[in-house]
Amino acid sequence: MSLNAILDFAPPLVFAALGGVLSERAGVVNIGLEGMMRFGAFAAAAGAIFSGSPWIGLWCGALAGAAAAGAHALLSLRFRADQVVSGVALNLVALGLVTYLLQSVFGSSGVSPPAPSLPRDRFGHTALSYAALIAPLIFAFWLSRTAAGLRVRAVGEHPRAAATLGVRVLRLRAFCVLGSGALAGIGGAALSIGILGQFDARMPAGQGFMALAAVVFGKWTPLGAAGAAFFFAAADALQRQLSFSFHAADLRLDGIFLALPYALTLLVLALSIGKTKAPAADGVPYDPEGR
């Protein structure tokens, strides 16, 4: 397990986990990260293929994630749908719609054609790998040291108090959900045009949920969640390394190794939880009229 492999596998999880932190700190549960990553991964590959530029693809991925998040924001904030249900529904729609789009745009139900990938430096890393190292620091500073970050935390802890002081709770929450979707979309793009170089119909294969686990494990802080994401990425890299050196594919044992990161995540959650505490108003719909 080399550091290089961790840096390769980390960006999808790190960006999606940061997205989860942003949304949940503002008081909106985001189970839909998985679906937003899926839209992002597909849109990034499609954008890169049609424009020929991976950078435009990256933007497409972020926008698609944000658009999917828009549906989540509309349902859970405007129509006050249950946030967990809305997120689960978004994942179902993403599963069906992206497969449908893959088939109607590229005529395949398996993979997209190869997409132009993000350029790699002489160490073999894309810009996203470095961004995954820096973004958590910037995000942590923003959340804990700026006025905007304070407002985000306020609407997640005690929205009514924030509203009393003139913060527009629903608008701010909507912005955070959209930003969360954009980050998840970048995470998805990191999968399709960062790691694999094409879109695969199985993407993101549970990475959105792993990111969610990273948010919980990281106690809803940007640095904690990013740290957890790197830990999971390391588990994934270790799994691949072990699987390779044990010739797991020949022995038909790869399933055990593939299950390993998920089992490890579950174990870590079971052992770590206890004192962790979600933002006080996380998942609680905000009604400006106070009913």
Next chain:
Amino acid sequence: MPDAPPAGPDAAMSVRARLFSPARDPLWGAAFAVFTSLAVSFIAIAATGRNPALGFAYLADGAFGGAGPLGETAIKGAVLLLTGLSVSVAFTVGLFNIGAEGQLIWGALAAAVVGRFDLPLVLPCALLAAAAAGALWGLIPALLKVRRGVHEVISTILLNWIAIHLVHGWLVAGPLAAAGSGASVSVAGTEPIRAAAFLPRLLQGSRLDLGFPLALCIAFAVWYLLTRTHRGFEWRATGAGLEAAEASGIPASRRVCEAMALSGALSGLAGALLILGTEHKYPGVFRTGYGFDGIAVALVGGGTAAGTVFAGLFFGAIRAGATRLQLVGIHPSFAELIQGLAVLLVAAPRMFAPLLRRLRGAPGTAAAAPPVPTVQA
């Protein structure tokens, strides 16, 4: 508003109340959601330049056009109503079981393994084994929840992936693979089960089997258990408020575990219907999605046994019909899109509230409706 109570798994509001009480009229809400999702998918087909009317004609023909299609609708509906019931039962004690897929996979595997033995009552044994396997896999998130406080949404999702990889990537490809599949990439699956373990077919020219009436009987039993027995009452009390239930002497943690075991058992049985009814072995490639669809079925069905049966049969029809959509060049995953949209719409009952009020022409309905409980109240 005083201080907001802590949100999260043990918020004062039960999952059931949060999900379904805002829908002042669950039946109409679901009907509107289903109708609108069909209309939107109609437009989506037209938008990609295909003939939506023809597509829907194929869809209806594939679901209802004769004994064969009706049988397909029934067998798919039976599996879906079982996974839907699985999710509904978990709702009853306030848990959101996203793990029906993993429980179904273990149930299917158990049925495929036991179905190969030369036992006197091999069919009931295979069904029981499937229920037990699903129940065990459903018990894990329940124990993690009551002992360690791990949120069930996350643990069940992770357990799904663990089940998928362990069963598909290892057990069915390795130790349990049919002999003679050689060193090539195995898509053969396990050895076929014995003919005595097949669910008997009921009609000529259709794959309709005993699983459908069995699923309906199970649905009735679940309805009876939840609404007419002491234990069902305690489950509902636990779901309505864990601490209140505990304060009134109900061992709430135990009840959560029991309900999750039943939830898992129902998904396990759904897997058994697939194996014993149509597949007759654990196939090498087994991408069902029935477990995930169970979430949609339960939500659209309003979390009640009867609603879940109807929603299961409806989505079964969509699934059966969707295979014919390929004739107009539409991937069968289109069914998932319709389902997802229906859930999105059912999740937001407030979207339809003004429309419903206008339809009934009674401006006073809103005032007469029960107050919507919110956590902030």
